[in-house]
Amino acid sequence: MxxxxxxxxxxxxxxxxxxxxxxxxxxxxxxxxxxxxxxxRAKAALEAMPPAILTAIIAPMAxxxxxxxxxxxxxxVLTALRLPTLVAxxxxxxxxxxxxxxxx
Amino acid sequence: MMTETxxxxxxxxxxxxxxxxxxxxxxxLIDISPLMxxxxxxxxxxxxxxxxxxxxxxxxxxxxxxxxxxxxQFIAIDIWQTPxxxxxxxxxTLLVNLRHLLMGAALAPHLGGLxxxxxxxxxxxxxxxxxxxxxxxxxxxxxxxxxxxxxxxxFVLFYLQWPFWTFVGAFSGGFIGDPAVYGVDFVFPAVFIxxxxxxxxxxxxxxxxxxxxxxxxxxYHLIEGVWYIFLAGLAGTVTGGLLFKGEEPAHG
Numbered sequence: 161m162x163x164x165x166x167x168x169x170x171x172x173x174x175x176x177x178x179x180x181x182x183x184x185x186x187x188x189x190x191x192x193x194x195x196x197x198x199x200x201r202a203k204a205a206l207e208a209m210p211p212a213i214l215t216a217i218i219a220p221m222a223x224x225x226x227x228x229x230x231x232x233x234x235x236x237v238l239t240a241l242r243l244p245t246l247v248a249x250x251x252x253x254x255x256x257x258x259x260x261x262x263x264x
Numbered sequence: 265m266m267t268e269t270x271x272x273x274x275x276x277x278x279x280x281x282x283x284x285x286x287x288x289x290x291x292x293l294i295d296i297s298p299l300m301x302x303x304x305x306x307x308x309x310x311x312x313x314x315x316x317x318x319x320x321x322x323x324x325x326x327x328x329x330x331x332x333x334x335x336x337q338f339i340a341i342d343i344w345q346t347p348x349x350x351x352x353x354x355x356x357t358l359l360v361n362l363r364h365l366l367m368g369a370a371l372a373p374h375l376g377g378l379x380x381x382x383x384x385x386x387x388x389x390x391x392x393x394x395x396x397x398x399x400x401x402x403x404x405x406x407x408x409x410x411x412x413x414x415x416x417x418x419f420v421l422f423y424l425q426w427p428f429w430t431f432v433g434a435f436s437g438g439f440i441g442d443p444a445v446y447g448v449d450f451v452f453p454a455v456f457i458x459x460x461x462x463x464x465x466x467x468x469x470x471x472x473x474x475x476x477x478x479x480x481x482x483x484y485h486l487i488e489g490v491w492y493i494f495l496a497g498l499a500g501t502v503t504g505g506l507l508f509k510g511e512e513p514a515h516g
Contacts, residue, residue, distance in 0.1 A: 177354040179330035190368030208504020209370040211463040216496030219480035240461040252454035257447040
């Protein structure tokens, strides 16, 4: 492959633009949150962020992809309520693999 | 001047600190390892798709090093063409990564145990997975549990493996299989579901989770563009704020 290390101007500019906006997102929220005293209502909102964002990221992956994923997501939720994390993950993955074998 | 005993003490202390660092690092590495195994096939796939779109292995590896954001990179490669639609790709990347505004803010209270430089690096390279592990650690052990060693264990290899496997995928061209075959693609949602359950168990913020879930599904189907993550994350966060009654946050 002779173009292994080729770098094209427009491509590199696009990549650096993507990197810059992504890094600005990562730093800006952090920098703002460090500048204000977080108490009361703002603290409650901040504490709600982890479950809110994690749910937002996976919602379509779990519930809009199809039946195998939705059933596997439900299995993962139910297993995770009672059993250790790794068991729940294994149960979810096993469910999705099995369900995908079934032709609908 | 230090006496011999003082010197022995300080050596013992620094040895203890080093031991603590590496045991925390191993703990962090163990915590992140299922997600590392889940992410590697996607980096291989990303590299493979990128060379099929005409990027060189060097270019897509540079992208994984510098952008380091899986979902945005897959979307960028998907809409990549010649000539490169620079604004469309950079704009979409911004939209997909708006959630990091919220995620960075959530990290802010928990990085007090790190040096300023380590804080800067941690915030600069947090991903969905490493961010979630850091916050789970903060919830289980308090902010003091987010030690330099733990962050090192969770963040460093997880970061480095992304461009590494991207390059391997790009170099080996079209020989990369589909992660869906062994259900590897479901490791990420499954781990995140268990993390949501963990956060819910501690705080009982049922309404926050339900509002976020409903908003994400509605926005995913109704709004063009990748708005659903940011909107649903924001909706859940605002719900958490609205539920606040007096000194103790109310549980939904």
